[in-house]
Amino acid sequence: MSASDVKEIEGYWQTVGIKNTFPSFFAGKRIFIASQLRAKSLSRRDEQGRNRSLDSEEMAVFYKNFLDTNRTRHANYNKEWYRRNFTITFLMARVTLQNTWNNLSPANGGKKNDLTAT
Template identity: 50%
Template sequence: MAAWRVLGKRRLPPLAARAWRLAPERGAECGEAAPGRASRFCPPRKSGHDWIGPPDKLSNLRPVHFHVPEDESPAEQKLRELRQETQDWNQRFWASQNLAFRKEKEEFIHSRLKAKGLGLRTESGQKATLNAEEMADFYKEFLSKNFQKHMYYNRDWYRRNFAITYLMGRVALERAWDRLRPKPKTRS
C-alpha cells in the first residue's frame, strides 16, 4: 500500500506505518471524510506542508491535503480553497467517469460473448475475454459517446487551472512585496 508523503522542500521517507491512521492531535475534525473527499486521513497539525496520498480506488487520482498556515492572507486562502475545490471537482468527475466506463465495458463484453454463444467463464474456469480488435470497437464507441462530456471537462479544467495560476502569481507578488516593503521602525 502506498504511503502519504509530504510535499515541500525536503523529502521524507514514506510513512507506511501511519498511512491511514488519523492524527490524534487533530481530534474529531478528521474522524470522517468530507463529502467528495477520497480519504479520512489527516496529516499532523505540526506539518507545514501539503500532503499527497495514494491513488483513490474509483478515480485513480492522488488526493492532496492542503496545509493551512496560521498567517494565511485572503489571497492565499482563496488560492487554497480554489485548489481544493478543483481537486474535489476532478475527483467527482473521474470517479463517475471510471464507474461508467467499467460498467459499460462489462456490459459490452457480456453482450459480445453472449452473441458468440460463450459464457463469462471458459471451460477451464478462467474469465472469458475478447481480443484487442473487439475491445477497440468498445473504446472507440465509448470515447465517441462521451466526446461532449470530455470536451466540457477539458474546457472547465483549463479555466480552473488558469485561475489557479493567476492566483499563484498574485500570491507570489504579495509575498515578494511584503519582503521588499520597508518595515516600520519601532521605538523602544
C-alpha cells in the same frame, strides 16, 4: 479563501467528475464484453473458471464508441479543468509576484508581507 481551500475544492470537483464517468464506463464495458462473447457463442468463463476477455482490437471498438458517445461531456470537463487550473496558476503567480515586490520594495522598509497568510 486560502490556497489549501482552492486545492480542496478543485480536488472535490475532479473526484465528482471522475465518479460520474466511471460507473457508466464499467457498466458499458461489461455489457459490451457479454454481448461480444454471446455473439461468439462463448460463456463468460473459460474451462478453468477464469473470466474470458476480448483482445485489444475488439475492445478498441468499445473504447471508441464510449469516447464518441461521451465526447461532449469529456470536452466540457476538459475545458472546465483547463479553466480552473489556469485560474489557480494565475492566482499563485499573482501572490508570488506581490510577495516578491513587497520584499524588494524600499517603501516597505524591508518588512516581509506574505499574502498567503490570511
